[in-house]
Amino acid sequence: MxxxxxxxxxxxxxxxxxxxxxxxxxxxxxxxxxxxxxxxxxxxxxxxxxxxxxxxxxxxxxxPTKGDLYAAIIDYKMDQCGEWISRVHEEAARRKDDRAMFLALARGILAFHEQDGTFMRLLLYSALEGHELNRMFFETQVVEHFEFLADYIAQRVRDGAFRPVNPRVAARAFLGMITHHAQVRELFDPQGRLLNVDSDAAAAELVDIFLAGVARR
Amino acid sequence: MxxxxxxxxxxxxxxxxxxxxxxxxxxxxxxxxxxxxxxxxxxxxxxxxxxxxxxxxxxxxxxPTKGDLYAAIIDYKMDQCGEWISRVHEEAARRKDDRAMFLALARGILAFHEQDGTFMRLLLYSALEGHELNRMFFETQVVEHFEFLADYIAQRVRDGAFRPVNPRVAARAFLGMITHHAQVRELFDPQGRLLNVDSDAAAAELVDIFLAGVARR
DNA sequence: CGAAAGATTGTAAGTACTTACTTACTTTGT
DNA sequence: ACAAAGTAAGTAAGTACTTACAATCTTTCG
Incomplete structure (x- = not known):
């Protein structure tokens, strides 16, 4: 037997x-x-x-389960991403003028997408799939990112350097420009031939457009 | 038996x-x-x-198969989307000034996202999943959208109304602002409480930022 | 007209295969 | 000796897709 x-x-x-x-x-x-x-x-x-x-x-x-493996990945990467965000923020905040600061931010975001595009894809996926962990990620990390920018813009409005835009709308505009750029590049245009400029030059031009867009007239 | x-x-x-x-x-x-x-x-x-x-x-x-059902959906919606794009383009092109034209474009995009957010999600999904049909969709419809905008901007640069930006970068900037706004709204902020303004007001402000950003100084 | 014939819509009960997860057991490092 | 790393061969519960057959609509022809 x-x-x-x-x-x-x-x-x-x-x-x-x-x-x-x-x-x-x-x-x-x-x-x-x-x-x-x-x-x-x-x-x-x-x-x-x-x-x-x-x-x-x-x-x-x-x-124990496939779901736990997934959670472990997001968990691990989330910490890493949090560190990266604060590092970029610190670096950006150290800059003397707006252009340098937004450029640092844009480059930081693009670099992260380029280096860790895999994780960004995973995040997008899990956003669509509606995972709870992902929701948490967005509601902490991304909102923090967003708030940092909005606060900065609000301050510059108070300084009189920017015209009286809604700081949150402006922040979303900037993040939208940059992340959309990164996403399109990753998913559809890895060679950047649609734009005919390299990623760094594009980032600089996006920053210019944004700053001119919010500058006092 | x-x-x-x-x-x-x-x-x-x-x-x-x-x-x-x-x-x-x-x-x-x-x-x-x-x-x-x-x-x-x-x-x-x-x-x-x-x-x-x-x-x-x-x-x-x-x-015949689940895949065919999926393809039928994309196929059907693709036509619908194509019609919608040309309608919005026509309407936008009829406007007399830049502000009205970009506003029409922005509202058109947001309306489509709002009314057909389901399909937009599906598109995002299939972009991630790398379906061939989706690739086709982007390489026809979205590029057409993009080219229309880039051409318009190029013309305005030639007119001397816009400063000499790279028209394609500028077009991506605008589409990025708008589609990012729509996506964030759909996925994370359906009530719009993060921005504290309604969608229409946000669209108007985004257009203002963009136009100021590319205007001749 | 009316009814049989033929096409189309509808359904319960499959099938062959894949999936996440287990088990019983062997090998290796300390 | 003992714990941890490793594996082949499972298993139960799906999965996309099929089949055999019943109900209903449409057309044809007396």
Whole structure:
């Protein structure tokens, strides 16, 4: 009755085995890439295992469910993103004039999209899919980003340097210009041939348009 | 041996039955809604059938595969969207001054997002999912939209009314402001409380910022 | 007209396959 | 010796799609 499941002894492979942490990172990296390209439902645990080069069962040793793996990714990246936001804000706030400050902001956002476009895609996906964690992300990080800009603009309005625009509308305008640019570039125009200028020059021109748009006449 | 499958005679329901076309439309409508909310993979044919109030098998009588149903939706909406774009362009082109023209454009885009936000979500989804049909959509309709704006801006630069901006960068800036606004509103801020102004007022202010941004100094 | 024939709409009960997740067991490092 | 890493082979619950057949509408022809 009690027949061994395999029927044969597994032959010993002399390969170095990995620590749990290493494997965990490997799985997370592969999963993020796949989730970003095909969405949560569109990605199977089998695919993740294949891409990560691990046995499928290992995924479930590290993360109880597929959803937990997803949550772990967002959780991990969220912290990273929070740090990045404050770093960019600090750097931007150090600038002496508006142009330098908005340029720093624009470049920071574009750089993040370029370097971490995968995660941005994943965020977009999860925004659509309506994940709770994602909602949290937007309601903390993105709103913080938004508020920082709105506050800055409000101050400049009070200074009399900007004309009396609604600071929040203006902030959304600026973020819209930049993130739309980044998104279009990522999804449809990676070579930037539609614009005929490189990303940095485009960022500079967008900043110019925005600043002229809110400057006192 | 040859036992009837059901075992009992189906009792005749005196309900009016629908024409194929009606059912088709019903299925398409329900499917679009679900695809937009949960993505292609995230939606099951069973759910679609339930939402449309039809038997699951009916879906497959009208559309050979789930993919064909998806394609039919995009195909149908694509035409509709094309018509809408030319109508908005015509209307915008009729305006006498820049402000009226950009306002017409902005309101047109926002209205489409508001009225057909479902389809916009579906488009975003399929952009992420990398569907071929979607790519086609963007490379025809959206580029057309973009080119129309860029041409208009280029003309105004030649007129000397706008300063010498890169017309394509400026066009992307404007579309970015408007579509980002629409997206944020749809996904995170349906009440518009983050901006503290209604959508129409926001559109007007965005247009003002943009026009001041590209105006000759 | 009216009714049989033929086409179309509708449905319950499948099928073959995939999916997330488990289990029982082996190998390796300390 | 013991715990952690690793694996092949499951399993139950979906999944897209099919089939066999019943109800109802439309057309044709006496």
């Amino acid at each position: 009690a027949v061994t499941r395999t029927g044969l002894k597994a032959r010993p492979k002399k390969q170095r085995r990995m620590s749990g942490q290493e494997r965990r990172r490997q799985i997370v990296r592969a999963a993020m890439d796949l989730f970003a390209r095909k969405g949560f439902k569109g990605t199977t645990t089998k695919e993740i295992a294949l891409a990560a080069g691990v046995n499928e069962a290992m995924i479930f040793r590290h993360f | 040859a036992v009837t499958r059901t075992g009992l005679k189906a009792r005749p329901k005196k309900q009016r039955r629908m024409s194929g076309q009606e059912r088709r439309r019903q299925i398409v409508r329900a499917a679009m809604d679900l695809f937009a909310r949960k993505g292609f993979k995230g939606t099951t044919t069973k759910e679609i059938a339930l939402a449309a109030g039809v038997n699951e098998a009916m879906i497959f009588r009208h559309f």
